[in-house]
Amino acid sequence: MAGLALCEPGHLYNILQQHRRVPRLAEPGYLCLLGEPGAGGLLPDPACSRAPAPAWAASRGNGMLVPSVSTTRAILLQHAGLNSFLISLDAEEGTAVQYARSFEQFTRHPVLVLRGGYKRFSACYHFLRTQKILWMPQELDNFQPYPVEILPAKLYMGNFKQACDQQIQKDLKIKAQVNISEQPTTLFAEGGKYLHISVPDSLEADLFSTFGTICHFIDAQLDRGAVLVFSSLGISRSSTVTMAYLMHSCQFSLKRAWNYVLKCKTNMRPHRGFVKQLSDWETQIYGTTITDVSEPNY
Template identity: 45%
Template sequence: MAGLVICEPTVLYNILQQYTTYPCLSDPNYLLLLDARKTNEYNESHIITSKRAPRSPEDEFLVPYDSELECKLHVVVLDNNTRTLKDNGPAIACGRVMSAMGSKNPVKILRGGYEDFSALYPFLRTQTIIYMPRELDALKTYPIEILPGKLYLGSYDQGCDASIQKDLKLKAHVNVSNEEDTLFQDDSTGDVFTLPAMDDSDANLFSYLPYVCQFICKKLEENKTVLVFSKLGISRCVSVVLAYLMNFYKWPLHDAYKHVLECKQNIRPHRTFVQQLSKWEESLFGEAITNVQDPNY
């Protein structure tokens, strides 16, 4: 039996936002999100793509028809406000059934349930119950949350989507793309940092790192939510976010990399940037701690 683990709201948010060519939610083996609340509560509003957890006539939880639990990468269960695994709410009861009936990974119980999640991410609430494959392919993905409510990582398209700026209350931006900047080109508030670097072996991020880290730190101190974005959101902006985490938290590269990889599953910083981050690590700690020759980087 896989067991149960608590899932923070930011973890579920990031699970919902993963994408490659298409949103990962369009993969039937990616996520089973079960809502264990009462039927009328679910019908009134629920988290996007969640399914109502079925019950027997005796009010016991059942495995959803055709759920293929053993194939799901993530199984997440929520109720109104379960907070710990010691609670006896419906999410725990439902999660135990999913675990016992074949979930290959630990079943995640959403901390704070629907109440906390919907308060943090109201734009992810819906009344839609059934999604066609084409609708799942077209779902909007939001930037990945690196520091809850503070620092996000995304693509150029996300960085220039006005509705995303509004939903996430983004106030400051680090543009690490070479795309023509249309959304912020008239910005006069000092809340945009443009870092002109190509994603190739000749690019130089290192000389900009002290300044971009200072910019991010200053904006966060001003309580401004920051988005760091590049063309695809997997290399240049990832490298900048890694540099900031190393600088602010005094994390070696391998710890910063582990954290970002837990948030976003498809990061691929260019080899040149990995080498420059190793140099950044040496400048911060007086020595290179992380073995960047490891094929995981």
């Protein structure tokens, strides 16, 4: 058994927002909720999240038997990507830990207990709440994920489509945008600030020379509200800029920034040209190269 660990609400939020060609929530077995609809008023109306499937659905095909949660006011989420569990209780964390230990025997990975329970998660991400209790496969395929959260309620990273979604701007309280795609867009936030760095996603493209400008812009705008960094797909250019910011303003090494952003968005992937520029940026900031980018991880 790998023990227990606390999971921040932002981590669960990012798990819900992962997508490739289609939202990962549409993948069978990616995320499964187990619980009782009458357990303490948590589910399903109005407090269940936009996560798929009815809260009392059986885990899809894994054959696992779990203790009844009908009297524990708990939600059990199986996250296939991590092969771990998150237990959200509207109760004291000590109680959550007690029930989490019941599930340790089912996984080799840590059992994650949602810090603050569902109440805290719902307070942070109230816009994910819905009265819907059943999602059809086609609805999940059309589910529109939000940008991933890099710094809680402050810095987000997404794609061009999300940047053009007025409801997303409103829900996340976006006050500024950093556009790293070649195509310009319209900022919906009234009085919002907009920085467009038109750079192609190619090995010859230069982002290094713009890192300072982008980092100073983000720092200045975070005092006003949330900032969204985006590129066409939200995979290469936006993740490069986001890591450059974490290195500049949060004192992260490239390795730490890489692992941090990868945890937020599991399919982020700067190409080799941008990785080299990030390494040069690290050397410029710290006066020496800390991260060996020749490792296979990069």
